[in-house]
Amino acid sequence: xxxxxxxxxxxxxxxxxxxxxxxxxxxxxxxxxxxxxxxxxxxxxxxxxxxxxxxxxxxxxxxxxxxxxxxxxxxxxxxxxxxxxxxxxxxxxxxxxxxxxxxxxxxxxxxxxxxxxxxxxxxxxxxxxxxxxxxxxxxxxxxxxxxxxxxxxxxxxxxxxxxxxxxxxxxxxxxxxxxxxxxxxxxxxxxxxxxxxxxxxxxxxxxxxxxxxxxxxxxxxxxxxxxxxxxxxxxxxxxxxxxxxxxxxxxxxxxxxxxxxxxxxxxxxxxxxxxxxxxxxxxxxxxxxxxxxxxxxxxxxxxxxxxxxxxxxxxxxxxxxxxxxxxxxxxxxxxxxxxxxxxxxxxxxxxxxxxxxxxxxxxxxxxxxxxxxxxxxxxxxxxxxxxxxxxxxxxxxxxxxxxxxxxxxxxxxxxxxxxxxxxxxxxxxxxxxxxxxxxxxxxxxxxxxxxxxxxxxxxxxxxxxxxxxxxxxxxxxxxxxxxxxxxxxxxxxxxxxxxxxxxxxxxxxxxxxxxxxxxxxxxxxxxxxxxxxxxxxxxxxxxxxxxxxxxxxxxxxxxxxxx
Amino acid sequence: xxxxxxxxxxxxxxxxxxxxxxxxxxxxxxxxxxxxxxxxxxxxxxxxxxxxxxxxxxxxxxxxxxxxxxxxxxxxxxxxxxxxxxxxxxxxxxxxxxxxxxxxxxxxxxxxxxxxxxxxxxxxxxxxxxxxxxxxxxxxxxxxxxxxxxxxxxxxxxxxxxxxxxxxxxxxxxxxxxxxxxxxxxxxxxxxxxxxxxxxxxxxxxxxxxxxxxxxxxxxxxxxxxxxxxxxxxxxxxxxxxxxxxxxxxx
Numbered sequence: 091x092x093x094x095x096x097x098x099x100x101x102x103x104x105x106x107x108x109x110x111x112x113x114x115x116x117x118x119x120x121x122x123x124x125x126x127x128x129x130x131x132x133x134x135x136x137x138x139x140x141x142x143x144x145x146x147x148x149x150x151x152x153x154x155x156x157x158x159x160x161x162x163x164x165x166x167x168x169x170x171x172x173x174x175x176x177x178x179x180x181x182x183x184x185x186x187x188x189x190x191x192x193x194x195x196x197x198x199x200x201x202x203x204x205x206x207x208x209x210x211x212x213x214x215x216x217x218x219x220x221x222x223x224x225x226x227x228x229x230x231x232x233x234x235x236x237x238x239x240x241x242x243x244x245x246x247x248x249x250x251x252x253x254x255x256x257x258x259x260x261x262x263x264x265x266x267x268x269x270x271x272x273x274x275x276x277x278x279x280x281x282x283x284x285x286x287x288x289x290x291x292x293x294x295x296x297x298x299x300x301x302x303x304x305x306x307x308x309x310x311x312x313x314x315x316x317x318x319x320x321x322x323x324x325x326x327x328x329x330x331x332x333x334x335x336x337x338x339x340x341x342x343x344x345x346x347x348x349x350x351x352x353x354x355x356x357x358x359x360x361x362x363x364x365x366x367x368x369x370x371x372x373x374x375x376x377x378x379x380x381x382x383x384x385x386x387x388x389x390x391x392x393x394x395x396x397x398x399x400x401x402x403x404x405x406x407x408x409x410x411x412x413x414x415x416x417x418x419x420x421x422x423x424x425x426x427x428x429x430x431x432x433x434x435x436x437x438x439x440x441x442x443x444x445x446x447x448x449x450x451x452x453x454x455x456x457x458x459x460x461x462x463x464x465x466x467x468x469x470x471x472x473x474x475x476x477x478x479x480x481x482x483x484x485x486x487x488x489x490x491x492x493x494x495x496x497x498x499x500x501x502x503x504x505x506x507x508x509x510x511x512x513x514x515x516x517x518x519x520x521x522x523x524x525x526x527x528x529x530x531x532x533x534x535x536x537x538x539x540x541x542x543x544x545x546x547x548x549x550x551x552x553x554x555x556x557x558x559x560x561x562x563x564x565x566x567x568x569x570x571x572x573x574x575x576x577x578x579x580x581x582x583x584x585x586x587x588x589x590x591x592x593x594x595x596x597x598x599x600x601x602x603x604x605x606x607x608x609x610x611x612x613x614x615x616x617x618x619x620x621x622x623x624x625x626x627x628x629x630x631x632x633x634x635x636x637x638x639x640x641x642x643x644x645x646x647x648x649x650x651x652x653x
Numbered sequence: 654x655x656x657x658x659x660x661x662x663x664x665x666x667x668x669x670x671x672x673x674x675x676x677x678x679x680x681x682x683x684x685x686x687x688x689x690x691x692x693x694x695x696x697x698x699x700x701x702x703x704x705x706x707x708x709x710x711x712x713x714x715x716x717x718x719x720x721x722x723x724x725x726x727x728x729x730x731x732x733x734x735x736x737x738x739x740x741x742x743x744x745x746x747x748x749x750x751x752x753x754x755x756x757x758x759x760x761x762x763x764x765x766x767x768x769x770x771x772x773x774x775x776x777x778x779x780x781x782x783x784x785x786x787x788x789x790x791x792x793x794x795x796x797x798x799x800x801x802x803x804x805x806x807x808x809x810x811x812x813x814x815x816x817x818x819x820x821x822x823x824x825x826x827x828x829x830x831x832x833x834x835x836x837x838x839x840x841x842x843x844x845x846x847x848x849x850x851x852x853x854x855x856x857x858x859x860x861x862x863x864x865x866x867x868x869x870x871x872x873x874x875x876x877x878x879x880x881x882x883x884x885x886x887x888x889x890x891x892x893x894x895x896x897x898x899x900x901x902x903x904x
Contacts, residue, residue, distance in 0.1 A: 196792065296699075
């Protein structure tokens, strides 16, 4: 049995930052289904927000201003004291990353460069060209190696063992060795990323299946605000690979098929740098009303920036356009369409990462504190991972003198036996192919739970996903347990995907208002009286139960949101 | 541009199959698949895994050439499977093999442990202790100097391509040496001396014969050979400085 004080699940930014924070005083290990540097954090492009005021136009920026704009960007659904904490800790977080070696881009005076980003009044987004996630993830992995932190890579967590509401351990599919392993610890930090791959048109890595969020739900934790799904305005047409908001931050413009800068109709103040929910709806409206290009896209034009600026500031975008789209943005506009990008919702937790399961914590995109509310501002997700990774580590550290009792190895073994039994029952059966159910689920969410939502489409999606879940026990597993049998992983993860998809659709159907990323064609106004609250879902005897929780609105009065 | 009106081809893929946990020799398995020109090799493999052969194993994550998971050999050329599109190959017959010079675990999945061990060998982190209240100052020119090497995604393609790796198993290899230079050339760095000296060896920078295959296969244009040259220059400078610093009685 794998034994440690703390097990961190996920080797992205949140997980590694938590592990780094714990390494000095605890026996901590990271379990990840891919090698840490393959985690989806690596794909973040545009930057990380902190009011450090390095840009000449940003001298008056403050953490308070950052917090206010984050809350406004969230359409007032974010918990305000948690937002304030995040924004207050942002500057020192950036300096810490820099001191650890993160190679940020620089201004002429040698300070960290900052660029304008959506929904922000100052250039607040620190960056490393358009590879910010890459340099931060590599930096944190370097720090992980420096501290000798044990990493179990190619190891997928398939079940969380809980006894009477208390976390005990994990059941792990060790892909290299080709067997199930039991792992026990006093604490667990889930940092497993988002669940974007319940959608087809997602920017997310293919590994972002939501398995961690699903495992937490099945272990008795609650999930929150799943109906708030961020659609990024600019994803590459066809592949949905992310084209960073930084491209617009650097001056890129959006043009419809008539060559018109249509954002002047939707957000005349901030134009292309309005928050993502607004720009995504604007693009989709242009496409839906016939002003897009055939197939459904608009143009993101960078040509006027010139080759030098594109090569310096947006080299990764240029590479993506050349490798996957066959065009060079120096010479041609980039065809873009909105696509699923970020999961505002996640495991329900407080600002120290605590979930409803004792000693089980969550941080990063898999968690929902909530600091993003109904719409996340660009540049705040990287910030969230590193700040809350640290805060979770501090919260666990604070329990050093009063740690939970040793976990029960027998409970973990029973859980392992349960998974083995489940695999045996599925093995060799000639049932439904798992990918047929998964693909149908993705179609339903993409087509019926997208940018523009109606009661009838949401009800259809919820009902059909429920029916898919009924078919899940008949799924076939054709491969025996062994090394790198991805079918086992895919079959086990599918159950999570189905629950998350259904909760997303049901939460969206229940919420009869429009707020942030959640836009109801049949209820276009925000309704603070009825709906200034979080959607919280739990499983009750295998069935989904929704309830609602208050939003922490202590600092800023909810206002009409216009840009 | 629209994927929907693309021509669909029938592609034949000969894929290397092997399971190190079983007592069976390796073999090639032939699959046929309908695919449009914009389909990547990774997408074809995923489709095969879903629809034809769930036991087919390969690593993947981002599908956008930034995570470095899917390094393999495609028609004898090493590349990331996600960035090789059918239309950019001049054939509809594909031979797919694992990344060479590493032990095969299953099918296209290799054991990257030696690659990571060599990465760790150069102690890959900023050794300088910076205690400034704010960020340390780095000029744009200084930042530019390490830019190329910062881009490395540690995919292992150069490791698989380097002919010196098979002649000298303990050679640190192009990726790890590029990482070493990334730190050695960082204006903030100090205290790199030890790892630089450690690589002043046949297993280190002198193991490279400037064959530059690492440069040709790199999907991120990192140019590890240049980094190796850079480390060599630093070592020579260090030697010269040491020679002058030496006190007479040591001679």
